[in-house]
Amino acid sequence: MAEKVIAGYTxxxxxxxxxxxxxxxxxEIAVEIAKELGIELTERHxxxxxxxxEEFKQNGKLPTIRRINKVGGISTKELYELFPEGPLVKAAKVAGLSKPASCV
Structure with a gap:
C-alpha cells in the first residue's frame, strides 16, 4: 500500500x-485526479x-455501465464523451472508488 499527496491530502x-x-x-481530490486524466469536471461528470x-454505498460494489444507463439515466455515448477511453475505469478513479473488477 502506498501513499500519495493529492490536492494537499495524503x-x-x-x-x-x-x-x-x-x-x-x-x-478537491476528485478535481486533481480528473486533471491527471485530462478531464475538466462539469455538472454531468x-x-x-x-x-x-451512491451505488457503491448501497451495494458495496460499482454499478455496471448497463446499470448506469438504466438507473442513472446516463447513456453509454455520454459516458464515453465524459470519460473517454474507458469511462467506468476513469469515473471510478475520479470518484475515489476501486477499479472495476470487469476491467483488466
Missing part, C-alpha cells in the same frame, strides 16, 4: 493510483460520480 492508493480508502476522498458513489 491518501492511500494502490499500484494503479486508485484510492484504497473511499473515506479519504473529497471533491458530477452526476456520474455521485451515482457511482
Amino acid at each position: 491518501v492511500d492508493v494502490n499500484e494503479e493510483g486508485y484510492l484504497t480508502n473511499p473515506a479519504q476522498w473529497n471533491k 458530477w452526476k456520474v460520480i455521485e451515482f457511482l458513489q
Whole structure:
C-alpha cells in the first residue's frame, strides 16, 4: 500500500493510483485526479460520480455501465464523451472508488 499527496491530502492508493480508502476522498481530490486524466469536471461528470458513489454505498460494489444507463439515466455515448477511453475505469478513479473488477 502506498501513499500519495493529492490536492494537499495524503491518501492511500494502490499500484494503479486508485484510492484504497473511499473515506479519504473529497471533491478537491476528485478535481486533481480528473486533471491527471485530462478531464475538466462539469455538472454531468458530477452526476456520474455521485451515482457511482451512491451505488457503491448501497451495494458495496460499482454499478455496471448497463446499470448506469438504466438507473442513472446516463447513456453509454455520454459516458464515453465524459470519460473517454474507458469511462467506468476513469469515473471510478475520479470518484475515489476501486477499479472495476470487469476491467483488466
